[in-house]
Structure formats: C-alpha cells, structure tokens
Amino acid sequence: MEIKRRDFLKVAAAGGLLVASNAHPALARDPKTRSKDALGFLYDSTVCTGCKACVSACKQYNEMPQSSSSPQDPLWDNPLDTDSKTYNIIKLYKNGTGEIKDREQDGHAYVKRQCMHCVDPACVSACPVSALTKDPKNGVVSYNKSACIGCRYCQLACPYNIPKFEFEKTFPQIRKCQLCSHRLEKGEIPACAEFCPTGATVFGKVEDLLAEARKRLQYKPGSKQVYPVERLNGKAVAEREVTPYIPQVYGEKEGGGTQILYLAGVPFDKLGMPMLGERSDAQRSETIQHAIYKGMVAPIIFLGGLLYVVHKNTKDHK
Amino acid sequence: MSEESRPLGGEVLTKPFKVLAGIFGFALLLIAIRYVFGIGAVSNLNDGYPWGIWIAYDVVAGTAIACGGYALALMVYVMNKGEYHALVRPALLASVFGYTLAGASIFVDIGRYWNAYKLFTPWYANPNSIMFEVAFCVSLYIGVLWIEFMPAFLEGVSKYKEHLPEFVRNWNVEGLRKTLNKFMFVFIAVGVLLPTMHQSSLGSLMLIAGKKLSPLWQTGLLPLLFLISAITMGYAIVIFEGIYAAVGFKRPIEMPLLTKISGVMPGLIGVYLAIRIIDLVVRGAVGVAFQINIQSLMFWVENALYVAALVYAAPVANRTKPKPLFLSAFFMLMAGTVYRFNTFLVGFNPGANWSYFPSFSETVITLGMISFEIMAYLYIVKKFPVLPKAEHA
Ligand code: SF4
Ligand code: SF4
Ligand code: SF4
Numbered sequence: 001m002e003i004k005r006r007d008f009l010k011v012a013a014a015g016g017l018l019v020a021s022n023a024h025p026a027l028a029r030d031p032k033t034r035s036k037d038a039l040g041f042l043y044d045s046t047v048c049t050g051c052k053a054c055v056s057a058c059k060q061y062n063e064m065p066q067s068s069s070s071p072q073d074p075l076w077d078n079p080l081d082t083d084s085k086t087y088n089i090i091k092l093y094k095n096g097t098g099e100i101k102d103r104e105q106d107g108h109a110y111v112k113r114q115c116m117h118c119v120d121p122a123c124v125s126a127c128p129v130s131a132l133t134k135d136p137k138n139g140v141v142s143y144n145k146s147a148c149i150g151c152r153y154c155q156l157a158c159p160y161n162i163p164k165f166e167f168e169k170t171f172p173q174i175r176k177c178q179l180c181s182h183r184l185e186k187g188e189i190p191a192c193a194e195f196c197p198t199g200a201t202v203f204g205k206v207e208d209l210l211a212e213a214r215k216r217l218q219y220k221p222g223s224k225q226v227y228p229v230e231r232l233n234g235k236a237v238a239e240r241e242v243t244p245y246i247p248q249v250y251g252e253k254e255g256g257g258t259q260i261l262y263l264a265g266v267p268f269d270k271l272g273m274p275m276l277g278e279r280s281d282a283q284r285s286e287t288i289q290h291a292i293y294k295g296m297v298a299p300i301i302f303l304g305g306l307l308y309v310v311h312k313n314t315k316d317h318k
Numbered sequence: 319m320s321e322e323s324r325p326l327g328g329e330v331l332t333k334p335f336k337v338l339a340g341i342f343g344f345a346l347l348l349i350a351i352r353y354v355f356g357i358g359a360v361s362n363l364n365d366g367y368p369w370g371i372w373i374a375y376d377v378v379a380g381t382a383i384a385c386g387g388y389a390l391a392l393m394v395y396v397m398n399k400g401e402y403h404a405l406v407r408p409a410l411l412a413s414v415f416g417y418t419l420a421g422a423s424i425f426v427d428i429g430r431y432w433n434a435y436k437l438f439t440p441w442y443a444n445p446n447s448i449m450f451e452v453a454f455c456v457s458l459y460i461g462v463l464w465i466e467f468m469p470a471f472l473e474g475v476s477k478y479k480e481h482l483p484e485f486v487r488n489w490n491v492e493g494l495r496k497t498l499n500k501f502m503f504v505f506i507a508v509g510v511l512l513p514t515m516h517q518s519s520l521g522s523l524m525l526i527a528g529k530k531l532s533p534l535w536q537t538g539l540l541p542l543l544f545l546i547s548a549i550t551m552g553y554a555i556v557i558f559e560g561i562y563a564a565v566g567f568k569r570p571i572e573m574p575l576l577t578k579i580s581g582v583m584p585g586l587i588g589v590y591l592a593i594r595i596i597d598l599v600v601r602g603a604v605g606v607a608f609q610i611n612i613q614s615l616m617f618w619v620e621n622a623l624y625v626a627a628l629v630y631a632a633p634v635a636n637r638t639k640p641k642p643l644f645l646s647a648f649f650m651l652m653a654g655t656v657y658r659f660n661t662f663l664v665g666f667n668p669g670a671n672w673s674y675f676p677s678f679s680e681t682v683i684t685l686g687m688i689s690f691e692i693m694a695y696l697y698i699v700k701k702f703p704v705l706p707k708a709e710h711a
Contacts (some may be wrong), residue, residue: 125446151448153523159674167363168356172429172430310506
C-alpha cells in the first residue's frame with residue numbers, strides 16, 4: 001500500500017507540474033517589439049472630415065462588393081461596421097447637440113477602423129493552422145485562405161473584432177485588411193492613405209509615424225501647422241489650424257502596440273476603441289501555455305509516470 | 319473481465335428511441351442546409367459571437383460530461399482501485415460517444431472543414447495556438463477511446479454472436495483481442511494524459527479573449543479550474559448514469575460502488591470552490607458579481623449549483639442513498655455545464671453592438687447530436703457486454 005501510494009504521488013506530482021506550473025516568470029514569453037521596418041499609418045481624427053473617400057477606395061482597390069445596412073434599399077453601399085465585404089470604415093461619435101467637432105460634450109468626431117496590424121497579434125497566436133501570419137519585416141498581418149479551417153478562433157481572439165467571416169457563404173473565408181499588401185508589392189501605398197484628401201490617414205514607417213504623432217501633440221491649439229498628406233515625407237502637404245488633442249498616441253502601447261497609430265480630440269474609449277493594457281493577450285496566453293508545455297517536458301514526464309503505474313496496476317488486476 | 323459485463327438484450331426500437339431518431343433526422347436535414355447555404359442559414363452566429371452552443375455545449379460541456387472514462391481511469395488504473403472495474407465499460411462507452419459526437423460537431427461548426435487535415439500538417443500547425451493543442455489532443459483521444467472500448471466490442475462479437483447483425487458474425491477476433499490486451503496499458507496511460515491536457519486547455523482557449531471575457535471568468539487559472547471541474551463532472555456522470563441506467567433498465571443500483579466513488583466529490587468540489595473564490599478575491603473581481611446584470615446573475619446560478627452539489631454530497635449518510643447521490647451528481651453536471659456556458663458565452667462580450675442567442679435550427683442540431691449519442695448508447699448496451707452483470711435481476 002505504501003509503495004502504491006508513493007507511485008501515485010509521483011504521478012500526481014508530474015500531473016501537478018503539468019497544470020499548476022502556470023506563471024513561472026522564467027518561462028514567461030517575452031513581449032514582442034516592433035520591427036524597424038514596420039509599416040502602417042497614422043490616423044488623425046481631428047483632421048478627418050468624415051468624407052469616407054478611404055472607404056470607397058478600400059473597396060475599389062480590394063475588389064470588395066457593396067455592403068448595405070438598409071434592407072429596403074440594398075443598392076447603397078453603406079455598411080455600419082467592418083464586415084466580410086468591408087475592410088475599412090469611418091464611424092461617428094456624437095454627443096448631445098453634436099455641434100462642435102472633436103469635442104466630447106455636445107460634439108462629434110470620426111474614427112477610422114480597420115486591422116491594427118498588432119505588434120503581437122492575438123489572431124496570429126490563436127490561429128491553429130498559421131493561416132494568419134505577421135510578416136517579420138514590414139509587420140503586415142495577412143491571411144491565407146488555403147490554410148484556414150474556418151474555426152473563427154481569430155475572431156474570438158482579436159480585441160478589435162477585426163477578422164470577419166462569410167457566414168452567408170457555402171465556402172466561406174475570413175476577411176480583413178491586409179494593409180493593401182498587393183499594392184505595397186507594386187511600390188504603391190495603401191489605398192485608404194492615397195485617396196485620403198485631407199491627410200487624416202498618412203502612410204509611413206511606424207517609427208516615423210510615431211515621431212510625427214508626438215510632434216503633433218506638442219503643437220499649440222490654434223496655431224497653423226503643416227500636415228503631410230497621403231504619406232510622410234511625400235510632396236503633398238496641407239496647412240491647417242491645430243485643434244486640441246487628447247495627450248495620447250493610441251496604438252503606441254495598447255495591447256502590446258499596433259502598427260496603426262491614432263490621434264484624436266475625444267477620448268479613445270468614447271470613439272469605441274478598446275481600453276487595453278500594455279501586455280498583449282497573445283503574450284499572456286502563450287506564457288501560460290508555454291509554462292505547461294515547453295518542450296513537452298512536463299507531459300512526457302507525466303506520461304512516463306502513467307505508463308509505469310498503469311502497467312503495474314493492470315497486472316495487479318489480472 | 320468478460321465475466322463482469324453482459325449485453326442487456328431486449329427491444330432496440332422502443333418509443334423513446336424512435337423519438338430520438340426523429341430529432342436526429344430533423345437535425346440531419348438542417349445540417350444538410352448548413353452545408354449548402356452556409357453557417358448563417360441555420361445559426362445566429364455572427365462576427366461578434368463567432369462561437370455559440372455548438373462549441374459551448376457540444377464540444378466544451380459535452381466532452382466534460384464525457385469525462386467518465388477519464389475519471390474512472392484515474393481511479394482504477396492510477397490510484398489502483400480495482401474494485402471499480404465493473405463501472406469502467408459503461409463509463410468508457412459514454413465517453414466514446416460524447417467525444418466522437420463532439421468531434422462530429424466540430425465539422426458542422428468549422429467553416430472550411432475541407433482544410434481540417436492542415437491541423438496535422440507540421441508546416442501549418444501552430445504550436446502557440448491553444449486551439450491547435452485542443453484540436454490535436456481531442457482527435458487523438460477519440461482514437462484512443464475507441465481502442466480502449468475495442469475489447470468490449472470484440473468480446474461481444476466472439477461471445478454473443480447470436481445477438482449480432484450478420485456482417486460482424488464471421489470475424490475472427492480472438493487473436494486481435496489478445497494482442498490488444500497486451501498493449502492496453504499504453505492506451506490507458508495515454509488516455510489519462512490526453513484529457514488532462516485538453517480539458518485544461520479548453521479553459522485556456524478563453525485566455526486570449528482578454529477583456530472581452532468578464533473578470534468573473536477571465537483568469538490565468540482557467541486551465542486549472544477547467545481540469546478540476548472536468549474530473550468532478552467525470553465522477554458525477556458515472557454516478558448519474560449508474561443510477562439512471564439501473565432505474566431505467568430496472569436493474570439493481572450498484573450502490574456500494576457508487577457510494578465509494580462519490581467519496582471524492584466533496585473534496586474536489588471544495589478545492590474547486592476554494593480556488594475559484596480566492597482567485598476572484600485576489601484579482602479584485604468580487605465587486606463585479608454584485609452588479610445587476612445577466613452575467614452576475616449567471617455567476618450566482620453557476621456557483622449555487624456547485625454549492626448544491628457539495629451540500630448533497632458532503633454528508634456521508636447522503637452518499638449511501640440513491641436519491642441525494644443522484645441529485646448531487648445532477649447538480650454537479652449542471653454546475654460544470656453552466657460554468658462552461660458562462661465562460662464561453664454569457665461572460666463573453668465583444669461590444670455593445672453584438673448579441674447572440676441560439677437559433678431554433680442551431681438548437682435542433684445540438685439536440686440531434688445528443689439524441690444520436692443516447693441512441694448509440696442504448697443500442698450498444700443492449701447488444702454488447704458493457705453494463706455490469708446484474709446479481710439478481
Ligand atoms: S487588429 Fe485583430 S486582426 Fe488585426 S492584427 Fe490585431 S489581432 Fe489581428
Ligand atoms: S478562422 Fe481561419 S484564420 Fe481564423 S483562426 Fe481559424 S483557421 Fe485561423
Ligand atoms: S490598408 Fe488597404 S485594405 Fe486596409 S483599410 Fe486601407 S485601403 Fe483598406
């Protein structure tokens with residue numbers, strides 16, 4: 001009896017190791033950092049006029065069908081959110097009378113929503129078959145339908161609810177912004193940036209975009225400043241009068257950081273952006289998973305113990 | 319071992335069986351519609367709630383309810399309590415069908431099922447993905463369960479030929495059975511390892527949902543809580559099924575055995591509740607339970623069920639009586655199921671614009687899966703040596 005008890009304890013210990021070794025700091029997965037060549041854009045809500053030129057440019061250059069939100073008149077392309085036919089959308093924040101732009105009380109503001117091309121994307125960590133991958137150089141998160149099994153775990157995982165699924169199709173796929181990688185390949189820039197007439201969306205290296213964003217936060221409200229249009233360091237510029245900013249670059253750190261950066265005059269949670277900590281969910285999930293399964297050491301020890309004990313006990317029973 | 323189990327015999331096409339067959343037939347029709355017109359044609363699943371009852375019930379709760387085989391293997395082969403041997407087969411049978419049907423449900427749920435083999439293709443497989451681990455382990459375990467159940471099947475074939483359909487009667491199975499028995503310990507050991515891995519990982523699946531999952535359920539201890547509750551549900555289903563089948567088939571209840579098994583329940587539930595409460599306190603999430611909304615309501619329902627299971631199982635005298643024991647097992651199964659629904663659906667909130675409640679067709683498909691499971695169970699216990707031989711039936 002004594003011996004059996006000890007055998008059992010050994011196995012239980014290995015099993016315990018398997019499950020409870022949870023958050024051993026030495027095994028924690030390091031946070032990921034932005035690649036030097038990461039590409040993205042800066043969206044400045046105070047510059048945006050809500051013209052939605054980016055929405056139609058995105059549709060056109062990604063060959064996406066129209067998406068109607070009014071069943072009575074399905075011929076209008078007027079989606080209310082990103083969906084399986086819409087990679088990019090401009091949303092409206094409105095409070096009270098809505099009269100003053102970029103003011104929280106009795107004001108309104110616009111916000112552009114698309115894939116954030118996260119530094120440590122939850123969708124990439126979640127996808128069981130590597131259908132979602134992050135380019136190690138430019139950091140674009142793209143989708144490979146020939147791998148995807150359609151489990152929709154990426155949808156559950158993404159804190160921005162970006163991957164969209166074709167529920168209405170017989171042979172569905174996931175749809176999301178891939179930073180116009182087909183255009184990047186040709187040396188062009190994302191359609192939404194190229195066709196933004198105001199400079200609200202400017203394309204560039206994330207490093208430079210971050211510097212530009214920080215610079216704008218220093219501008220005095222009411223002063224006249226030069227804002228790049230389409231891309232940083234390009235020819236097109238526009239001069240405009242600065243309106244007050246919320247002193248935060250959304251996307252610099254949120255959820256482990258993103259490659260799309262945001263400036264706004266209204267708090268980001270009001271604009272519908274999720275309030276995330278600095279640690280990505282992917283890091284947290286993988287830390288716990290790796291603690292249990294690193295090198296399959298714990299499971300193998302556990303299995304060894306099980307084989308020994310079960311072998312002995314099945315003999316006993318005969 | 320073969321002396322312990324006997325086929326029940328008796329009519330297969332009973333009334334309840336026909337009703338179940340009807341539900342299953344209806345579900346098959348709806349599944350056909352899903353394959354032709356897409357998932358949206360039969361379900362209320364949407365971009366905010368990509369997972370519904372097919373995952374929360376059929377897979378997550380369903381496999382936990384099917385943990386009887388695992389829980390008994392822990393007791394019989396790991397803790398070396400040979401006296402429970404007679405219960406292993408019926409438990410294993412329920413596990414075989416519970417898991418197999420969960421696997422089948424996944425093929426209804428995933429949108430690009432023709433790519434499923436990519437899970438087993440090394441250059442596609444993503445070991446960082448908890449979904450990968452779950453899918454891989456569950457598939458392997460379904461195979462292991464069928465192998466573990468093989469001896470009963472083969473015995474049935476060789477000893478009770480007269481009960482069997484024509485096509486299996488002529489197989490020569492003795493040799494296969496002997497070889498299988500020699501290596502059975504390997505499958506039993508793997509059959510303990512795999513559920514330990516995937517039942518905990520089923521909880522880990524929700525880690526990456528981050529803030530979309532309410533703090534009442536979002537915790538780094540998800541894998542531990544899921545594992546403990548799955549094992550407890552495993553013992554609960556053995557007790558539930560033991561009593562239910564005995565009453566249903568008018569056989570004596572194996573009371574002494576069930577009483578003994580139920581001895582582990584109070585401890586398991588107690589440990590679970592202690593971890594659950596301490597975790598909520600440490601994370602400072604207790605306040606959330608006192609907000610007035612559906613999430614907090616379901617939180618209390620969930621934990622009240624746990625407490626009910628504990629209250630019924632704790633007194634030693636209760637465990638010798640079928641009724642309180644049955645109730646305890648029932649409450650435990652409900653508690654674990656509600657915990658899983660809460661973690662995957664009720665506590666999940668992708669944002670104000672989204673909502674989900676299962677559609678009629680979606681629910682029928684799930685009911686159809688359950689019906690098939692029960693039909694298969696009824697057929698097999700009547701035709702194969704699964705249930706313990708009744709002493710005085
Ligand atoms: S926003 Fe969502 S879909 Fe885009 S990279 Fe981040 S996690 Fe992935
Ligand atoms: S739906 Fe496709 S892309 Fe998304 S996680 Fe599943 S397999 Fe990956
Ligand atoms: S980068 Fe391209 S795909 Fe993405 S939102 Fe802009 S236009 Fe659309």
